[in-house]
Amino acid sequence: MTSPAPTLLRPDGSNLRVLVVDDEQMLTDLLSMALRMEGWDVKTAGSGFEALQTAREFAPDAMVLDIMMPDLDGMAVLQRLRQSGDDVPVLFLTAKDAVTDRVAGLTAGGDDYVTKPFSLEEVVARLRGLMRRAGTAHAAGAEPILRVADLSLNEDSHEVERAGTEIELTATEFELLRYLMRNQRRVVSKAQILDRVWNYDFGGRSSVVELYISYLRKKIDAGHEPLIHTVRGVGYMIKAPQ
Template sequence: MQKKRILVVDDEPSISMLIEFNLKLAGYEVKCVYDGQAVFESIKQFRPALIVLDLMLPKINGLEVCQTLREQKSEIPIIMLTAMQDTSDKITGLNSGADDYMTKPFSPQELISRIKAIFRRLEKMPTMEDNGPLQIGELCIHQDQKEVTFAGNRIELTPKEFDLLLFLSKYEGKALSRKQLLHGIWDYHFLGDTRIVDVHISHLRDKIEVNARNPQYILTVRSVGYKLVSPPAPNTLHEKKETIHHT
């Protein structure tokens, strides 16, 4: 079996060497680069299955690298590293398209656990046989193309937003807790920080709801979490109002 390739991007040689040593022990093939600009050429040549990306880098910082890759439709999983402890920085990193976020100093074994969790999640992705389009109201999720349309118009989602919407659609009508969503999408518990779910739900609503303040698809379930539903047709709502009026 071919070893999975991991690209490590960090401008501190001691950290890069530590990560490289432990990843190789865990059975991965590793390449290290030391600035953000080198990432793009390395992806073409090395073709990594995952990127470990430091936030503070020379030439191009990790946030810009991550955003650029996602704008280019790259779906390579990214674990972002930073010395910053602020939760808002974590959310910024994840919103830029990172799959995971770790603060320095960290245990190499924890990094390996996170990497394995991401690969497990990818292996659980649906096969082509159950990859047909899912229609929920005017929302259509094209699983095979990883695209979403609303009333026939394409909606641009980040890979993580798509995964979240797809996960909700698999449990249409069922209330899912924030912890269930964290575990289902990120495949591990975010140390109790469920705000990242709320941030992604907010972004999804901005993109798929006609009125994000009065959502019809992604509903908040008080004291639980969220659920995805198919909204009733306008004429059905009208009929209900008429019935109430005449009653």
């Protein structure tokens, strides 16, 4: 039986806030119901201009944003948000399914992409991943410190240290290291890493995993006994030296 996903909260213990933007009210109602069942505070907007106003007032931790809207499309909404300094994680929602549209959305500053029709469970899972990677959410009641040998990772403050020296990681590097540390002494495949760290299918482009593993090794293992190991033909594992 699969264990239920841990409850996610803001660092201060309050409920996470999600803004759902779509001009189809039935869809926003369904999404709102699913997100509220997670214990999150939800507001909706039916147009691009309304989305911008609500985002300013509500200060959401994540946004579900439809690309095709009658007044101001999702790309334009995102552009205005980023220009104003708002780096809220954005999950694009659209009927378009071409790879070029996905790339355009991510290049514009979006963080993830779901095409209609979709499952509510998928949207919830991707939002959980976005907010955790952004550092705006943490698991209620969870011990925030992960340790492997002399390496420590604080899930709340996003601080990483090895042998007492602080290590600066990007958001993606941090999430990859966290996933490895949560599964220490267990081999995880490239496909598992893609699914858990990036939360969507890269179409077999596993080279992105190899690239980020190399980034981590340079920051984590350089000058130390290696903790990150390659299990050839299977995947990667982090473990303390014997």
